[in-house]
Amino acid sequence: MRIGVFICHCGSNIAGTVDCASVASVASTYPDVAYATDIMYACAEPGQDAIIAAIKEHRLTGVVVASCTPRMHEPTFRKTVERAGLNRYMFEMANIREHVSWIGKDMEANTNKASELVRMAVSKLRLNRELKPKSFPVTKRLLVVGGGVAGIQAALDAADAGLEVLMVEKQPTIGGKMAKLDKTFPTVDCSSCILGPRMVDVAQHPNITLYAYSEVESISGYVGNFDVKIRKKAAYVDWSKCTGCGLCTEKCPSKKSYDRFNEGVGPTTAIIIPFPQAIPKKASIEREYCRQFNTGKCGVCAKVCPTGAINYEMQDEFIDAKVGGIVAATGYDLMDWTVYQEYGGGRYPDVVTSLQYERMLSASGPTGGHIKRPSDGEEPKDVVFIQCVGSRDVSIGRPYCSGFCCMYTAKQAILTKDHIPDSHSYVFYMDIRSPGKGYDEFTRRVQEEYQARYIRGRVSMVYPKGKKLIVRGADTLMGTQVEVEADLVVLAVGAEAAKGAPHLAEKLRISYDSYGFFMEGHPKLRPVETNTAGVFLAGACQGLKDIPSSVAQGSAAAAKALALLSRDMLDSDPQIAAVNVNRCVGCRKCIEVCPFKAIQEIDLRGQPKAEVIETVCQGCGLCNATCPQGAIQLSHFTDNQLLAEVEALCRF
Amino acid sequence: MSVLKEKELRVIGFLCNWCSYGGADTAGVGRFAQPTDLRIVRVPCSGRINPLFVLKALLGGADGVLVSGCHPRDCHYAEGNFYARRRLEVLKGFLPVLGIDPRRFEYTWVSASEGQRWQHVVTTFTANIHALGPASFSPEARELQILNAAAR
């Protein structure tokens, strides 16, 4: 074998703490190395051209590039060597940036370590084999999980481009948080006026099948061909008969149910249609509040329903579907703010969350758009907004910024003035974060035009005094203590990943961070892809973001899904397991462990043998580590290849 | 070729590509300083790791071996890390029989987002190995070493 080694400087990123020329000169002494050099930027066009030229000039049959992480540029360099006529698997990388130059400044130790990492790569490359992908057909159907504004955008874009789309939404209606908002910053246009038509589009689009009040039960398979099982939860109303007339919700005698859509601002009935513009506009029974379920006596809704849609015996239903790609768009939820005793921990009715306040502002909300104190229904005159409740607070394990609270608080202060012209708003804030287009102007307007008083500082305590709430805090700009007598306190409660997000991530086999937000493939360059091929992200589930960004990411996810599913055939990754039938004793151990059921038993001249189904194998190598005979080997990561790397490091 | 005399010991890591290798990358991107001893072998999944690799490394003269994969339930391949945990736990119990100090082998879980945790894991493990000093071998291990070398 004739190996070429290229040690990248990455400008000064590597060369600053690694002597690249000396690594190259050490590398030239390794077995089979025919050529070694250092190079300024291996990934740039001149760098790639130099690699290609060297392959030709020195008749190289394998290449090692020592540079950044293979998770970044392995695909880049594989293409490079391919352009020079080599098989793309005759290539290895040594990570001397993320794992060497960036984590220490000791030039001598770094140079030595870099040389060793190159030695490992060369040792492995000597055992590499050419590998060729197989192609397999793609299911041209997309699953969108979550019907918030991000999921809606992804679904509509994909459906408009001709793709079949399944949307799974766990609530009885799509719309997500945006459907609960009154107006939206920074234009203060009506939320349901801009979202409503898009929700209708989802319902009416010939390419979209909506499964509301449903969840993903399980997912198996792989990119291009996922098998999903959808659980359609029992609504106790046959939606094929329900016309959404709402008679049942008028007559239901159980009037004290928690109103999830309205965030508990005012009660609702046990049978509900979440809100007038709900999509689908269908009724569902909340079992825990239903008299029929709790006492066995009632049946009012069944009696009044003109189409006989009520069915108390209904069971969850399962739907199996095959899809080629998946967009996760499960959004966020507000954290449980009652951990904050200083704000009353939930004991004072006139301390409400920002989302409850949106419902109070909304004309279609339970108060008909009149701001009323929950305690006595009176109109508040002094409203205090407290920002960063559960954001940027290390003490409760939430160091991150929720991103949209500064902006919506400004919006809510403006709307407060619009609703109650003689009211006063006070906003306690840590910093005002408003970097979007037209955003800073907006947070200025609320102070200058709407006279909201912004107080920079933390609130130390909220306590009742008569009918009022006393809000005590520091004004860190003035260096004084402030006390405001408030009629209503609105908490800008920090957001967190949607409930159950980690659970869904496990089903999708994607990663999530310690807060439950899904991990993108690369923080800068692959913001909507995940590390699981065929699974994409949109909206706040990937990291908190406002509506414009959620929509943009929804479109981006659709574009990525379309790029994938516009192909008829996909190339399978050839880094998969292969059985040496001479060694295989047919013990079935590999068949038992394979998480993807990618191995089957075959009969070879009367002998049972294992056989890998090439397009199903995902290349985890579990079977390889399990086989007692060493008969099944993961191509590109065989026992010998990995041991060669270990041996390159050993002294005995 | 070897580690820097007096300064470093031989520490070999087996890291799964999706979580821990990514975590080590994240640590690098964040410039979280770490000791230089560790050399990382990238494997697709912790379930790919045959305990024999660890054994070979230790018999081959590694002073410490660190395995790291995805957190339980968070495996890119669904369940590879469960198998890994079971196997590696058995291995840990078995090391003393071979005359190898089990403290020279550790396995842990680090996700791709946990750069800081990775820094902590590497720093602590390397410090532990330095506290143990260079590996010395019992007569049983010596014998195995000779067999191991002969098998190559």
Ligand SMILES: Cc1cc2nc3c(=O)[nH]c(=O)nc-3n(C[C@H](O)[C@H](O)[C@H](O)COP(=O)(O)OP(=O)(O)OC[C@H]3O[C@@H](n4cnc5c(N)ncnc54)[C@H](O)[C@@H]3O)c2cc1C
């Ligand atoms: C009080 C408040 C006011 C705001 N005001 C504004 C504003 O004025 N302007 C602005 O730009 N932004 C505003 N925002 C931010 C805005 O709400 C978000 O940017 C937006 O809702 C994100 O959309 P999404 O689709 O990613 O998530 P979501 O709106 O959270 O939608 C996610 C959807 O997925 C569903 N889901 C969750 N888990 C699952 C699962 N496992 N299976 C199936 N479905 C699931 C949920 O039920 C939901 O329907 C505000 C936020 C708050 C809290």
Ligand code: SF4
């Ligand atoms: S490598 Fe082996 S265990 Fe893993 S998916 Fe392929 S056949 Fe199954």
Ligand code: SF4
């Ligand atoms: S585990 Fe190995 S020997 Fe047993 S059936 Fe699978 S490939 Fe054959």
